[in-house]
Amino acid sequence: MSEELVGEILELPQTDYQKQMPGEEEEAVAQATEISIESVEEGSVQFQDEVSAVKQVLFQDQDDDSSSSDYGSHDKPGTVLQRLVPEGNVLFPDIFQTNQLLFYERFKAYQDYMLGDCRTSEVKDFTAEYLEKVLEPSGWQAVWRTDVFEVLIEVVDVEYLVLKAAVELVTPFLCETKGCELTGESMKDLLEAKEHKVPVQELYVVYDESGEFDQTALAVEHVRFFYKHIWRSWDEEDEDDDFDYFVRCVEPRLRLYYDILEDRVPSGLVAEYHCLVSQCEEKYKEFTSLRNNISNSDSESELDNISMVEGLKMYDDLESLKRKLKIIENPLLRYVLGYQVNSGLQSNRAKGPRPTGERMVHVVSSSMTVSQLQTLMRDKLCADFSGEEFELQFHSDPLVAVNACYEGDVVVICPGHYSVNGSFSIPDSIELEGFGLTDEVVIEKVGKDNIFLDITGANVKVSNLKFVQHDAVEGILCVRQGKTVMENCVLQCETTGVTVRTSAELFMNICDLYGAKGAGVEIYPGSTCSLVGNGIHHCKEGILIKDFTDEFYTMPKITMMNNVIHNNEGYGVILVKPADLPRMKKTTEAGFQDESKENGGQKKEADEEEVPSAEGYVEGNNLFREPHTQEHTEGNDVITNELVATSSKKSQLQKKKMIELGLTKADDDLMSQEMFVSINGNHFKRNGKGSFGTFFY
Numbered sequence: 001m002s003e004e005l006v007g008e009i010l011e012l013p014q015t016d017y018q019k020q021m022p023g024e025e026e027e028a029v030a031q032a033t034e035i036s037i038e039s040v041e042e043g044s045v046q047f048q049d050e051v052s053a054v055k056q057v058l059f060q061d062q063d064d065d066s067s068s069s070d071y072g073s074h075d076k077p078g079t080v081l082q083r084l085v086p087e088g089n090v091l092f093p094d095i096f097q098t099n100q101l102l103f104y105e106r107f108k109a110y111q112d113y114m115l116g117d118c119r120t121s122e123v124k125d126f127t128a129e130y131l132e133k134v135l136e137p138s139g140w141q142a143v144w145r146t147d148v149f150e151v152l153i154e155v156v157d158v159e160y161l162v163l164k165a166a167v168e169l170v171t172p173f174l175c176e177t178k179g180c181e182l183t184g185e186s187m188k189d190l191l192e193a194k195e196h197k198v199p200v201q202e203l204y205v206v207y208d209e210s211g212e213f214d215q216t217a218l219a220v221e222h223v224r225f226f227y228k229h230i231w232r233s234w235d236e237e238d239e240d241d242d243f244d245y246f247v248r249c250v251e252p253r254l255r256l257y258y259d260i261l262e263d264r265v266p267s268g269l270v271a272e273y274h275c276l277v278s279q280c281e282e283k284y285k286e287f288t289s290l291r292n293n294i295s296n297s298d299s300e301s302e303l304d305n306i307s308m309v310e311g312l313k314m315y316d317d318l319e320s321l322k323r324k325l326k327i328i329e330n331p332l333l334r335y336v337l338g339y340q341v342n343s344g345l346q347s348n349r350a351k352g353p354r355p356t357g358e359r360m361v362h363v364v365s366s367s368m369t370v371s372q373l374q375t376l377m378r379d380k381l382c383a384d385f386s387g388e389e390f391e392l393q394f395h396s397d398p399l400v401a402v403n404a405c406y407e408g409d410v411v412v413i414c415p416g417h418y419s420v421n422g423s424f425s426i427p428d429s430i431e432l433e434g435f436g437l438t439d440e441v442v443i444e445k446v447g448k449d450n451i452f453l454d455i456t457g458a459n460v461k462v463s464n465l466k467f468v469q470h471d472a473v474e475g476i477l478c479v480r481q482g483k484t485v486m487e488n489c490v491l492q493c494e495t496t497g498v499t500v501r502t503s504a505e506l507f508m509n510i511c512d513l514y515g516a517k518g519a520g521v522e523i524y525p526g527s528t529c530s531l532v533g534n535g536i537h538h539c540k541e542g543i544l545i546k547d548f549t550d551e552f553y554t555m556p557k558i559t560m561m562n563n564v565i566h567n568n569e570g571y572g573v574i575l576v577k578p579a580d581l582p583r584m585k586k587t588t589e590a591g592f593q594d595e596s597k598e599n600g601g602q603k604k605e606a607d608e609e610e611v612p613s614a615e616g617y618v619e620g621n622n623l624f625r626e627p628h629t630q631e632h633t634e635g636n637d638v639i640t641n642e643l644v645a646t647s648s649k650k651s652q653l654q655k656k657k658m659i660e661l662g663l664t665k666a667d668d669d670l671m672s673q674e675m676f677v678s679i680n681g682n683h684f685k686r687n688g689k690g691s692f693g694t695f696f697y
Helices: 002-010 014-019 022-038 045-058 060-067 103-114 120-134 184-193 214-230 233-237 245-261 267-295 302-329 331-337 370-385 398-403 581-598 614-621 634-659
Strands: 082-084 095-097 140-145 149-159 164-169 175-177 197-199 203-205 359-364 390-395 410-413 416-420 424-426 431-434 441-445 453-455 459-463 466-469 477-479 483-487 490-492 498-500 505-509 512-514 519-523 528-532 535-537 541-545 557-561 564-566 571-577 663-666 676-680 683-685 690-696
Touching: 095 203, 095 214, 103 120, 103 214, 103 245, 120 214, 120 233, 120 245, 164 184, 203 214, 214 245, 233 267, 245 302, 245 331, 267 302, 302 331, 359 370, 359 398, 370 410, 390 398, 398 410, 398 416, 398 424, 498 505, 512 519, 519 528, 519 535, 535 541, 564 571
Parallel strands: 359 390, 359 410, 410 431, 416 441, 424 453, 431 459, 441 466, 453 477, 459 483, 466 490, 477 498, 483 505, 490 512, 498 519, 505 528, 512 535, 519 541, 528 557, 535 564, 541 571, 557 676, 564 683, 571 690
Antiparallel strands: 082 095, 140 149, 140 203, 149 164, 149 175, 164 197, 663 690
């Protein structure tokens, strides 16, 4: 009997069931259940249990969704967060472990709960609203951490808009200092001076097993992480305030943070990014300080006029730094444009010739029989080095052999599989060659190091070797300086393949390169690259030719003959270049010529739609004035109009350039450009987007 009734419940008409609102679903099933139960004898406990089981299955997904929410469920007993034992000599209570959140956890919190689709100017209000919903206003303890001390406090109130908590010291007094002495009385004096208010970001919530303060701990962590790693002080003056702040700034910066954390960004680029952030912070402080001084000045002195010119120069420098940061924060531009500084492995200094004058042949072999030694002597050593006096050295590790080389040495690697934990840095002119078939002489890189082969020697030759790269951050070969010849090699890549830097030369002949998540070959401006008889396949792009935004370089000299470029995800050959640079240059020159004519003795009346007036530019964009400050005198207004109009034109041209970032199109005329010295006999097959393309930035 009970089975039949359960079946009736499960077979409710689908159309009627789906029409119920989410809040009415349980009521509908409950009504059906009550009707069915009326026909059952009282005391049928077994049947009631079965009906309860059916209801639990029906609403299991709904319950799971609510429990997986970042807000959590306060009705469920117990915490879902881990505890963390604080380090130090003082026995602080355990705190919540919140600093190991995954990318999607932070992403969901910022997108769904904290920021949503707010604009930059609304970030503080949205953050305050978020905290007001999830943060317990009082009754919880935390460790207040600064660079100087840690002290246990209790929160008695929260001021959400200014992100501050009103606190009191906990008895007994627990405090740990770093390089200073603080007593309970001195800490009370400090709190009184601060009106008992401390930043929420400096609080680490004390662990509680009940689960009551889980959301408080998570909310504090989200705010702390946001203002430490995402928010920039200059974001408040962002000219793109009408656009979604999360999409423009939060998501790319969050992804970059986790890419760095998980070793997916080259160490050189990481260092450059942090350096740019520091420079931008410093430049912004200087600029705002100068702007405030100018805004509060009523004089028409020459000193104020000089300060105005300095301010415009600072503004241009600041905008340039911000553009560079945006390029690194954008995953696509970070991959395509790269960076100009020498990154990652820093090459050793060249040793030059050996002091004693002799040259060395370094023989590398993990083990060798007499027969193998005879073959090596007959086919290699006697055949190639009998005409000169060479000294022999034997090694079991190819990295040790390369590090022992001086100018003119030769490294001969016998058949075997060699695992190398480190990178080859080759600053001298040497030869590195395998003895045997290419697939028999394998050098495999282990560990998350930087570039596999970093070459700066004036004349280096690498031949007859197979290089295998795993779990890498940077490319397999980088030719930074000098001339490198690579013949009959196999390059099994993981990130970028071969990189030819500015002023370097690479001659790659009869090699097989595959597996790069970036480009198989990256060619920088001002370099020379000759590719003859190679196979470049199963990479993101086959060959990528680069340019940069701020510097002018000569075009590279490229020779491509009899190469087979196939099965790459993107284009076989792609050129990266500025978007419509001749037009922009022409517009810039015309703009400055017009301005010179219009400023021939009278004040320029700018068109507000094309170039903002000085008043609009100064007040709307906070260039030289804080909002609601006093007006300048007429003399300063004239100077401001003239100078700001120039900066505005430049800023608009830069914006037009940035709008076209990321545009890619097929370009069948690419191979006709002057950079290609010789093109003959190349084959392009099954490349995802075509043979040739251009990426505009």
